[in-house]
Amino acid sequence: MRLDLRATCTTDRSRHAQLTSKGVTDVKKVYVTRQLPQSALDRLDGKVEWDVNPEDRVLEREELLEAAKDVDGLLCLLTDRIDAELFDAAPKLKIVANYAVGYNNIDVEEATKRGILVTNTPGVLRETTADLTWALLLAIARRVVEGDRLMRAGKYRGWAPMLLLGSDVYGKTLGIVGMGNIGQAVARRAIGFDMKVLYTDMYQLPPLAEELINAEKVELDELLERSDYVSLHVPLMDETHHLIGERELKLIGPNGYLINASRGPVIDEAALVEALRNETIAGAALDVYEDEPEMKPGLAELDNVVLLPHLGSASRETRTKMAELAVANILNYFDPNAEPPTPVNPEVLED
Ligand code: GLV
Ligand code: GLV
Numbered sequence: 001m002r003l004d005l006r007a008t009c010t011t012d013r014s015r016h017a018q019l020t021s022k023g024v025t026d027v028k029k030v031y032v033t034r035q036l037p038q039s040a041l042d043r044l045d046g047k048v049e050w051d052v053n054p055e056d057r058v059l060e061r062e063e064l065l066e067a068a069k070d071v072d073g074l075l076c077l078l079t080d081r082i083d084a085e086l087f088d089a090a091p092k093l094k095i096v097a098n099y100a101v102g103y104n105n106i107d108v109e110e111a112t113k114r115g116i117l118v119t120n121t122p123g124v125l126r127e128t129t130a131d132l133t134w135a136l137l138l139a140i141a142r143r144v145v146e147g148d149r150l151m152r153a154g155k156y157r158g159w160a161p162m163l164l165l166g167s168d169v170y171g172k173t174l175g176i177v178g179m180g181n182i183g184q185a186v187a188r189r190a191i192g193f194d195m196k197v198l199y200t201d202m203y204q205l206p207p208l209a210e211e212l213i214n215a216e217k218v219e220l221d222e223l224l225e226r227s228d229y230v231s232l233h234v235p236l237m238d239e240t241h242h243l244i245g246e247r248e249l250k251l252i253g254p255n256g257y258l259i260n261a262s263r264g265p266v267i268d269e270a271a272l273v274e275a276l277r278n279e280t281i282a283g284a285a286l287d288v289y290e291d292e293p294e295m296k297p298g299l300a301e302l303d304n305v306v307l308l309p310h311l312g313s314a315s316r317e318t319r320t321k322m323a324e325l326a327v328a329n330i331l332n333y334f335d336p337n338a339e340p341p342t343p344v345n346p347e348v349l350e351d
Pocket of ligand 2: 124
């Protein structure tokens with residue numbers, strides 16, 4: 001039986017009635033592809049007619065196409081593929097608000113061609129994702145997860161000089177691939193660990209900023225060779241797909257660690273499994289995977305890797321702020337006196 005994704009929203013008709021009784025004739029319809037912090041969704045009340053996926057799971061493709069078919073706005077997740085097929089199925093669609101800073105799940109070029117605005121949630125998740133990056137870095141360097149596993153297995157026999165020796169963080173070199181907002185937030189935290197920071201980016205930071213965080217812009221190969229910890233903060237695009245493959249892993253070398261809280265396909269994950277297995281790099285700590293939620297065979301069997309289920313922005317505070325920002329993008333789009341705060345393709349608004 002196909003699930004009727006609208007059936008459970010009993011207040012739907014009354015919301016519509018409320019709006020039309022206020023004299024609002026052109027009521028916009030919005031669909032939210034997954035339950036989000038309620039306080040943010042409540043802001044849609046009285047402004048648009050809206051529904052939310054009642055199931056706590058990603059919509060099947062057919063369900064997504066069906067849900068989008070007569071809506072003006074879509075609030076979607078990085079797990080929803082938004083492309084020409086979906087736009088064809090949703091002829092009224094005017095705005096897609098992605099609940100993420102990364103928007104590689106959306107064909108923005110196609111949206112722009114059709115005059116559909118795409119928005120994301122930059123800024124609000126920067127510090128939270130930087131915190132998580134450091135949790136990964138410290139966890140792999142000091143073998144936090146292996147230690148936890150040992151304790152739970154009842155294998156701790158008392159303090160021992162050679163038990164689970166890790167690698168220092170303080171005073172080491174941190175390589176940041178992609179010095180955008182999140183990369184910079186990660187680098188700022190390195191000041192407290194007295195680290196040297198190397199970075200790659202299209203842009204060079206102002207001299208004062210470089211000085212403050214002890215940072216030097218270099219080419220990728222040099223960064224990989226010189227860094228003790230390499231952390232990825234680039235968006236996923238054609239140019240960054242498999243940016244880190246077999247060759248790059250060799251440059252990181254047997255004493256280097258790789259951290260990824262950006263997007264999985266930035267790393268050739270099969271090559272990473274090989275490098276970890278052969279210990280041609282020291283370790284890796286991952287929040288994202290090439291084919292989420294799958295992992296490449298062998299990854300989960302290795303001890304020199306820390307694995308998290310895409311938790312970069314997963315704090316209660318930040319997930320609420322992301323929902324509020326996505327909702328603001330939608331409401332402002334339909335309000336002639338307001339501007340969506342964080343458009344990805346603002347050229348759509350200019351016509
Ligand atoms: C999360 O991965 C995001 O892009 O916001
Ligand atoms: C991420 O790029 C952000 O803007 O926080």
